[in-house]
Amino acid sequence: MxxxxxxxxxxxxxxxxxxxxxxxxxxxxxxxxxxxxxxxxxxxxxxxxxxxxxxxxxxxxxxxxxxxxxxxxxxxxxxxxxxxxxxxxxxxxxxxxxxxxxxxxxxxxxxxxxxxxxxHGHAETVLRVGEVTLDPSTRQVRHQDTTASLSQREFDLLHALMRNAGRVLTREQLEQQMYSWGFEVESNAIEVHIHHLRKKLGSDAIITVRGVGYTMPVGGGT
Structure with a gap:
């Protein structure tokens, strides 16, 4: 954040x-x-x-x-x-x-x-989208009944998507939410993190809206 x-x-x-x-x-x-x-x-x-x-x-x-x-x-x-x-x-x-x-x-x-x-309209401390849960205070993520091991950037990206579940975020919007001044962001960094998250959370946990950006459907993925 x-x-x-x-x-x-x-x-x-x-x-x-x-x-x-x-x-x-x-x-x-x-x-x-x-x-x-x-x-x-x-x-x-x-x-x-x-x-x-x-x-x-x-x-x-x-x-x-x-x-x-x-x-x-x-x-x-x-x-x-x-x-x-x-x-x-x-x-x-x-x-x-x-x-x-x-x-x-x-x-x-x-x-x-x-x-x-x-x-963002969340009353609970833990975010839940489909079968993925994320606790911002402990920085713990679980998929189904298993703890997912994420890098700091993977966690930050997932957190941004889950806070905005159902909304499509562009690559630029995600970069703005994840990185402070002074960080060099490689052109394909978001895509690489998305790829890793899909491997850990399921291929349809994050949806690509071609030509626009990425979203986590409110109904969740597998």
């Missing part, structure tokens, strides 16, 4: 990025408000971790602008502003969660997974 981290403190930002990456998130990190707003508008993120006291533009202003323009990306405000009035303002402006620093990294990861789950 690709998330945008907007945090101007270099030490805190580096720690948050490292901690979230250890939990399987692909993290893009910006350090000012203008860059944060630009990136949310130009790229697809599963969620945003937004500091309020950003240089360039305040986080509340960014949040208000994004919501006014119809942006539905889940936003978790992570800030030192702990007054009740600040919490109320953040949530009423459109934040999906409001967390006061400092925060435990595992709690932050769990809150992000919950936001992303709700944004």
């Amino acid at each position: 690709r998330v945008l981290l907007a945090e101007d403190d270099p030490i805190l930002g580096d720690g948050l990025r490292a901690g979230l990456r250890q939990q399987g998130f692909a993290v893009d990190w910006v350090r000012d408000g203008l860059a944060a707003e630009r990136e949310v508008r130009s790229a697809e993120f599963a969620a945003v971790v937004l500091d309020l006291g950003l240089p360039g533009r305040d986080g509340i202003d960014i949040l208000q602008s994004l919501r006014a323009q119809g942006c539905k990306t889940p936003v978790l405000v992570l800030t030192a502003r702990d007054a009740i009035a600040d919490r109320v303002a953040g949530l009423d402006t459109g934040a999906d969660d409001y967390v006061v620093k400092p925060v435990d990294l595992h709690e932050l990861g769990a809150r992000l997974r919950a936001l992303i789950r709700r944004a």
Whole structure:
């Protein structure tokens, strides 16, 4: 899952990025408000971790602008502003969660997974499509009654498809959800991962829509 981290403190930002990456998130990190707003508008993120006291533009202003323009990306405000009035303002402006620093990294990861789950209409913590189940918190995948051993990229690709079951995703959309800045993506990387997933989960678990992209049918495969 690709998330945008907007945090101007270099030490805190580096720690948050490292901690979230250890939990399987692909993290893009910006350090000012203008860059944060630009990136949310130009790229697809599963969620945003937004500091309020950003240089360039305040986080509340960014949040208000994004919501006014119809942006539905889940936003978790992570800030030192702990007054009740600040919490109320953040949530009423459109934040999906409001967390006061400092925060435990595992709690932050769990809150992000919950936001992303709700944004995709999933009430349960474990995703199920056909005979495939995926647990984002443990990064475990099971096909029928067997645990499937997946690489990190295979897991990320499967997670993206299962979150969007029934929807066709293009190769570009999948790459945007899987990779953060700085990663060189080979032109056939998605196709290779799809091939490996089909070998592990069944040939019809993932359907190719020729000329468009890939999907996992809501009814599931074998």
